[in-house]
Amino acid sequence: xxxxxxxxxxxxxxxxxxxxxxxxxxxxxxxxxxxxxxxxxxxxxxxxxxxxxxxxxxxxxxxxxxxxxxxxxxxxxxxxxxxxxxxxxxxxxxxxxxxxxxxxxxxxxxxxxxxxxxxxxxxxxxxxxxxxxxxxxxxxxxxxxxxxxxxxxxxxxxxxxxxxxxxxxxxxxxxxxxxxxxxxxxxxxxxxxxxxxxxxxxxxxxxxxxxxxxxxxxxxxxxxxxxxxxxxxxxxxxxxxxxxxxxxxxxxxxxxxxx
Amino acid sequence: xxxxxxxxxxxxxxxxxxxxxxxxxxxxxxxxxxxxxxxxxxxxxxxxxxxxxxxxxxxxxxxxxxxxxxxxxxxxxxxxxxxxxxxxxxxxxxxxxxxxxxxxxxxxxxxxxxxxxxxxxxxxxxxxxxxxxxxxxxxxxxxxxxxxxxxxxxxxxxxxxxxxxxxxxxxxxxxxxxxxxxxxxxxxxxxxxxxxxxxxxxxxxxxxxxxxxxxxxxxxxxxxxxxxxxxxxxxxxxxxxxxxxxxxxxxxxxxxxxx
Numbered sequence: 281x282x283x284x285x286x287x288x289x290x291x292x293x294x295x296x297x298x299x300x301x302x303x304x305x306x307x308x309x310x311x312x313x314x315x316x317x318x319x320x321x322x323x324x325x326x327x328x329x330x331x332x333x334x335x336x337x338x339x340x341x342x343x344x345x346x347x348x349x350x351x352x353x354x355x356x357x358x359x360x361x362x363x364x365x366x367x368x369x370x371x372x373x374x375x376x377x378x379x380x381x382x383x384x385x386x387x388x389x390x391x392x393x394x395x396x397x398x399x400x401x402x403x404x405x406x407x408x409x410x411x412x413x414x415x416x417x418x419x420x421x422x423x424x425x426x427x428x429x430x431x432x433x434x435x436x437x438x439x440x441x442x443x444x445x446x447x448x449x450x451x452x453x454x455x456x457x458x459x460x461x462x463x464x465x466x467x468x469x470x471x472x473x474x475x476x477x478x479x480x481x482x483x484x485x486x487x488x489x490x491x492x493x494x495x496x497x498x499x500x501x502x503x504x505x506x507x508x509x510x511x512x513x514x515x516x517x518x519x520x521x522x523x524x525x526x527x528x529x530x531x532x533x534x535x536x537x538x539x
Numbered sequence: 540x541x542x543x544x545x546x547x548x549x550x551x552x553x554x555x556x557x558x559x560x561x562x563x564x565x566x567x568x569x570x571x572x573x574x575x576x577x578x579x580x581x582x583x584x585x586x587x588x589x590x591x592x593x594x595x596x597x598x599x600x601x602x603x604x605x606x607x608x609x610x611x612x613x614x615x616x617x618x619x620x621x622x623x624x625x626x627x628x629x630x631x632x633x634x635x636x637x638x639x640x641x642x643x644x645x646x647x648x649x650x651x652x653x654x655x656x657x658x659x660x661x662x663x664x665x666x667x668x669x670x671x672x673x674x675x676x677x678x679x680x681x682x683x684x685x686x687x688x689x690x691x692x693x694x695x696x697x698x699x700x701x702x703x704x705x706x707x708x709x710x711x712x713x714x715x716x717x718x719x720x721x722x723x724x725x726x727x728x729x730x731x732x733x734x735x736x737x738x739x740x741x742x743x744x745x746x747x748x749x750x751x752x753x754x755x756x757x758x759x760x761x762x763x764x765x766x767x768x769x770x771x772x773x774x775x776x777x778x779x780x781x782x783x784x785x786x787x788x789x790x791x792x793x794x795x796x797x798x
Contacts, residue, residue, distance in 0.1 A: 331723070334590045334687040426684050426734075428593040428726060428760065431716075457690075464590065467687060475685075501687065 287352055287528040291360040299362045299377060301417040301486075301524035303409070307400035310461070310533060311526040312339055312351065312391040313503030314361060315510075316379075316519040319344040322388040327430035328509065329390070335427065335437055335505040337393035337461045339529075345385040351529040358383050363522025367507070370514035375522065382519045392503040394526050395440050397462035397533060401455050402442075409442040410489040417524040418442070419483035420502050424476030425467075427505070435509035438484070439467055439475065439499040443491045449498055456500070459533070469498040485523040546611055546787040550619040558621045558636060560676040560745075560783035562668070566659035567792060569720070570785040571598055571610065571650040572762030573620060574769075575638075575778040578603040581647040586689035587768065588649070594686065594696055594764040596652035596720045598788075604644040610788040617642050622781025626766070629773035634781065641778045651762040653785050654699050656721035656792060660714050661701075668701040669748040676783040677701070678742035679761050683735030684726075686768070694768035697743070698726055698734065698758040702750045708757055715759070718792070728757040744782040 284290045287309040290302060302311060317325050322344070329338040340349050347357050357379070364379040365372060374382070395418070399409050411418045418440045425437040444452050449469050457465040468475055480497060481488050485504055491497075510518040521527065543549045546568040549561060561570060576584050581603070588597040599608050606616050616638070623638040624631060633641070654677070658668050670677045677699045684696040703711050708728050716724040727734055739756060740747050744763055750756075769777040780786065 330719070331593045333592065426727070429724070431712075431724070453690075460589070465688070465690070468685070 287530045290528040291352065291355065294360055294362050302362065302526045302528055303396050303399060303418060303524065304403070304412045306528050307403070308532050310339070310351070310529045310531040311394040311396040312529055313394050313506070314357060314389060314391060314519070314521040314527055315506040316357070316383075316387040316389040317515065318384070318517055319386045319388050321432070321515065324431035324433050325388070325390055328427070328433045328506075329392070331428040331430055332505070334463060334467070335501040336503065337463065338390060339393055339461060340391040342389040344388050346389070347383065349389070349391055351391060351531055353530060357389050357527065361521045361525055361527050363525035365507070365520045365522055367510045367515065367518040367520065369516055370511045379519050384517070387519060391527060392506065393461040393463060394503050395463050395500045396526055398456045398459040401459070402452065405451070405455055407444065407448060407452055407455070411442070411487065414489065416489060417486035419480070419488055420485035420504050420523055421472075421475070421477045422484045422508055427509070433509050433513050435505070435512035437467070438502045438505045438508050440502040441480065441483070441497050441499050443489060443495040444498050445494050446496045449496065452498060463501040466498050467501050470496050472497055475499060546789045549787040550611070550614065553619055553621050561621065561785045561787055562655050562658060562677060562783065563662070563671045565787050566662070569598070569610070569788045569790040569792060570653040570655040571788055572653050572765070573616060573648060573650060573778070573780040573786055574765040575616070575642075575646040575648040576774065577643070577776055578645045578647050580691070580774065583690035583692050584647075584649055587686070587692045588651070590687040590689055591764070593722060593726070594760040595762065596722065597649060598652055598720060599650040601648040603647050605648070606642065608648070608650060610650060610790055612789060616648050616786065620780045620786050621784035624766070624779045624781055626769045626774065626777040626779065628775055629770045638778050643776070646778060650786060651765065652720040652722060653762050654722050654759045655785055657715045657718040660718070661711065664710070664714055666703065666707060666711055666714070670701070670746065673748065675748060676745035678739070678747055679744035679763050679782055680731075680734070680736045681743045681767055686764070692768050692772050694764070694771035696726070697761045697763040697767050699761040700739065700742070700756050700758050702748060702754040703757050704753050705755050708755065711757060722760040725757045726760050729755050731756055734758060
């Protein structure tokens with residue numbers, strides 16, 4: 281499962297043409313969601329993160345027009361992720377392997393923590409996520425949980441889901457809880473209807489995964505949440521990653537704050 | 540409306556027997572919600588605040604058994620608020636003017652920001668809250684908005700409500716937004732059903748307030764939220780303030796961080 285051992289190797293492979301979700305890649309390294317908004321929305325986006333730190337744990341913010349980040353040397357946020365999306369007026373306007381053609385001098389890039397960051401800890405504990413075992417993208421679902429709005433930005437929480445035996449949920453929660461910059465402990469486990477999710481077989485993003493008998497769905501807040509915000513707030517122009525196709529940083533988990 | 544000019548004066552009046560909501564008291568001073576939990580729940584409560592900073596902006600945490608706070612000199616959290624509640628196993632077990640008989644050596648007291656803190660700014664801008672004008676307690680409502688849980692602690696958001704003309708909502712939001720330690724900008728305005736509130740005339744806490752033609756309800760996250768958490772999580776033992784009967788600190792707004 282572990283195809284690359286460092287963020288630098290993952291980014292080099294992507295520059296060389298690799299495409300696909302990055303779960304279990306460079307497993308000791310922090311992975312991140314990308315959201316780039318016009319500078320006139322940057323303060324509101326920063327506030328959205330501060331007000332919703334479980335969904336949007338902010339790892340880094342670039343200067344307007346900058347394409348690098350303090351989280352990785354020699355990185356270019358326009359080409360170091362395996363997939364990009366352009367959102368215009370709340371609608372998906374384009375998908376591309378690179379974002380060079382989408383980038384504007386007024387874009388401010390935000391990097392937000394990702395639950396892939398804690399998957400290695402689950403795997404080491406003998407609790408590998410199903411999508412990792414099966415080589416699928418993690419399933420993600422929009423929910424009915426309202427975010428705390430920030431100015432013109434509002435929307436609902438997006439969650440990722442991993443099935444686990446009901447008896448393991450407490451242990452799974454304890455393992456992911458310390459990863460405060462990667463959504464931390466589960467947001468909910470059990471009945472999906474409580475989050476307004478009606479059919480686990482049809483995720484809004486990523487791939488459906490099969491359940492074994494006795495397993496329950498365990499949901500974590502997801503860094504795709506800002507894409508729901510882009511849609512619901514009808515933002516004029518936003519560049520994001522393709523869900524599951526993360527920016528893999530040079531930072532080891534061990535360097536980042538934990539609870 | 541302004542009955543006292545400092546937190547010290549309010550606390551002295553309460554020690555002398557004053558009872559009642561503290562809206563518009565000592566208007567330049569920060570007001571706070573009280574939640575005291577057994578020490579074995581303190582880490583989880585601290586995490587609940589960190590994960591839900593809009594509902595639970597943490598101002599101060601005491602040492603186990605301590606009854607003072609860094610936010611006010613010579614304060615005694617067991618008698619400096621105008622009303623207390625004791626919760627046992629998620630049920631309201633007692634209400635009292637003092638908490639001396641409820642306090643235990645293992646209690647850790649948390650002080651959480653309160654929206655009364657920004658009401659003076661609204662009043663100075665010619666937008667006094669209706670409950671202040673009428674001398675009522677602010678109306679508060681439980682919602683269907685799930686909090687991010689923290690260990691054994693989970694629950695739903697509680698909001699306070701103030702009616703404003705639809706045309707003033709943006710200005711009201713701009714005024715309260717900088718008060719990041721007092722819930723900041725509104726959580727929602729307009730249709731109460733979007734928060735799962737079915738009848739504004741029957742608040743869960745505080746007093747109903749009348750609407751004028753053209754006004755809409757404006758909702759802010761509320762520091763009574765931990766009382767909903769105490770209920771929903773069936774916490775064995777929690778001491779809180781009586782909603783609206785706040786701890787008035789020695790801190791001026793101008794000393795506290797803003798956005």
